[in-house]
Amino acid sequence: MSGPLLVAKGVTKRFGGFVALDGVDLSVGAGERVGLIGPNGSGKSTLVNCIAGTVRGGGSIEFDGHDLAPLPPHRRIRLGIARSFQIPRPFASMTVLDNLRIPLLYAARAHPLLQRSRGRETEEALSILRQVGLEAKAGRLSRELTQVDMRKLELARAIASHPKLLVADEALAGLSASEVDEILAILLEMKGRGVAVILIEHMMRAVLRFSERIAVLVVGRKIADGPAETVLRDPAVERAYLGQ
C-alpha cells in the first residue's frame, strides 16, 4: 500500500480544563519501529487511547486508508491496531490459553459468532505462547502469573489479533534487565512479520536499541520527530528532560 499506515493529524484532547494533547501529528509507516518518549504527563498514554479509540478527541486519525473517527475500539483492532496496556489487564477468570482465544476469535476472524469454535484457534494460540515463552503455562489461570509473564501475555494477546500496528504502552516498566531483553526481543521480532510498532517507554537504553525513529511529546505537544541520534541531540529535547 502507498503512504504511511497510520496518519494522525492535529490530535487534541481536553479533560475538563486540562489539555492533555494539543494538536499532535504522528505518522507511522508499515513495519516501522517508532519510539515515543516524553516526561510523565506529556500525553503519551492519552495519544494511545485516542488511537485505540478508548478516548474521543479532536483531530483526525487515519489507519490503512480508513478514517477512525466513527469506529469504536473493537472495530479498530479488527482493522489491525493492537495495543497493550501499561498495567496488564488479563482476563482474570480465564486460563492463559483462553486469554489468547479471545483476540484470535474476535479480532482476527471475519465472523466470530457465526463460526463453530472447533478449537482450531487453540493451535495458533499455543504457537504464539511458544513465541513469547509462555507455552508451559497455557493451562494456568492468568491471574496467577508473575508480573513479567503478565507483560508477555499482554503482548501475546496483541499479537493474536493479527495486527498491522502494535502500540506497546510502557511494556518494560519495572522489569529487570534480563526481563527487558526478553520483551524487547519479542517486539523486535515484529518487524519481521511486517508489523509496525510504537514503543512508549521511559527506559532510554531500550528506546535507543529499538527505535528507527523517535518522537518526543512534552506537555501535550510533539517537539521532535526524527532519527534517534538527531532527536536526542536536539537542545529542546534536552531541556524538556533536564531543564524542567
Added chain:
Amino acid sequence: MKTSSFTAIALCTALLVAGTTSALVTNDYFFSASYTVLQFVVLATAWNILGGFTGYVNFGSAAFFALGAYSSIVLDRLLEAPIGLSILSGTAVAALVGLGMGYLTLRLRGVFFAIATLAFAEVLFTFVVNWDYVGGARGAYVVLQGRPPLGFRSFVQFLFAIMALMAAGAVAIARFVQTSTLGLGLAAIRDDEVAAECSGVPTLRLKLVSTTVSGGLMGMAGATFPYFLSYVEPHGVFSLSYAVNSIAMPLIGGMYDWAGPVIGALLLGGLQQVLQVNVSADWNLFLVGALLVVFVTIAPHGIMGWTFRRGRRGRPT
C-alpha cells in the same frame, strides 16, 4: 457433549420426570411446590446469563417476570389465547423490553446499570398499578377452562410439566451460551470490559444479546404464572423476593457455570418450600437475604467454587 445432544437429553428428562410423577403422585401440593422450584431454576438461570456470565447485575428480575405474566393476562382478556401463545408472547415481550432497556442503559458503568434496572422495575410497577385493563391494583383473574389437556389429572400437573420443559430449555440455552464463542466474549466483558473491547469483542452488541436472552427467559417463566395462581396482583408479581432469589441462587450455586443456578435454585428453592410450611413467609425471606449476604462475603464463587477449585468453564474441544 454437543449442544443438540444435551438439549435432547434435557427435554427428554423433563418429560420423563413430568410423566412419571403425574402418573404416580396424587398430592397436588407436590406439583405446586415443584412448579415453584422449577420456576426459580428458570429465573436463576436466566439472571445468571446477564449476571454471572456477563457481569451485569440486574435488580429488576421481577419486572421481566411480570412482563411475561401480564402479557398472558392481556392475551387472555383480548383473545382467550391458548397457553402456548401466551408463553411465546410473554417471552417475546420480555425479550424486546430487555433489548430496549439494554440499549438505553448498557453504555453505563456496571453499577449504574444495576441501579437503572431497579429504577426500571419501579417505573414498570407504577404503570401496571395504574393500568385498569389488567386490573390495576385490584389484580386480575385468569381461569383455565375445561379439562386439563393431554390427559393430565389436574391443571397443576400440566403446568408442572410445562415448567419442567421450560427449565430444561433454559438450562440448555445457558449451557450453549456458556460454551460458545459468545460465552467467551461475555466472560471477557465480565472480567475486563475495556480490555475485551480492545481485544476485538463487540461489547455493546454482546451485552444486548445477553439482556435480550436473559429478559426473554425470565418473561417465559412469568408467562404461565397467572394460570398457576389464577389471581395476579402487582405487589405479588413485582415482589422483591424475585429479585433477591434470582441473585442469591446463582451466587450460592456458582455464577460462572450453567449448573450453578440450577444447584442454587434446587437447594434454596427447595429449602424455602419446606420452610414455608413451618415458618412465616417473612422468616423465609429473611433467610434468603441472610444467605445472600453470607455467601457474597465468604463464598462468592458459590458451591461450585468449592468443588471446582480451578473454576473452569466447561469447554467442549
Added chain:
Amino acid sequence: MSGPLFANALVSGLLLAGFYAAVSVGISIAFGMLDVVNIAHPAFIILGSYAASIANASMGADPIVTAVALSPAFFALGLLLYRFYHATFERRGREPLRGLAFFFGILFVTEVALILAFGVDYRSVTARYIGTTWRLGTVDLPLRLFVPFVVSVAMTLSLQVFLSRTFFGRAVLAVGQDQLALQLMGVDPVRIKQIAFGISIATAGVAGALLVIIQPVQPSLGREYIGLVFAIPVLGGMGSIAGTLAGAAILGVATSFTATFFGPSWAPAVSFGILLFALAFRPSGLFGR
C-alpha cells in the same frame, strides 16, 4: 391550573427538596466521593425513622432530639460497616458488583427484620408542630414539612462547611480524587474513608427521623427511596453538595407537581423516571466531576 394550587405545589416541592437533600447527601459522600455503592442507604434511613418513632411512642421524645442523640450511634455503625466492607470487598480488588450484591442483601435483610420485629403497620410520631400550618398569603406552610426542611438545610450546609473548611473534610474530598497524594502526606486513606462513611450513615439516621415527621413509615418504604437517593447525586453531580441541593430541588418540585396534578400514586415513578433519564443522558450530572 389555579394560581394558589400551583403556588402550593411549588412551595411543597421546595420544602420537600430540602428534605430530599438530607436524604441523599449521604450517597453523595459514599458513592460520589468514596465509590461505595451503598444501595442500603435507605435501610438506614428507615432505621432512623423507627428509632425516632419508638422513642416518641415510649418517651414522648421529639424526633429531632432523638436524631441528634442517636447520630453518634449511626456514625459508629457506619464506621464498622465500612471497616467490614473494606476488608471483605475493597481489598480483594476488582469485583465491585460483589459489594453491590452485599449492600442489596443488607437492604433486604433490614427490611424483613423490621417487618418481623414490628410488623407492616405504618408508624408515625406526634409532636407539637406536626399539625400546625402557617399561612403566607395564599401559600400554606405546613410545619411538618417546614421543620424538616430547616433541619435538612442546616445539616447539608454544615456538611458543606465541614468538607471545605476543616482538615478532615478536605481529606475526605481528597481521598476520592487522589489517595496516593493523601498517603504521601501521612494521612491514612482508610481512616478517612471510614469517617466519611460514618458521616454518611449518620446523615441517614437524621434523615430518617425527619422522614417520620413528614409521613408515616413502614418497612418497605426504603425501597421507594432508592430511586431518589441515587437520582439526586446523579442529576446534581456526584460528590458535589451544591449539586445535591440543585438535584433535590428538581426532584422535589417534580414530585410535588406530579402528586398534585396526577395523583400521589404516580409520585414514586417520578424519582425513578428522572433517574433513568439522568442516567441515559448525563451520568456525570449537572455539576459533573
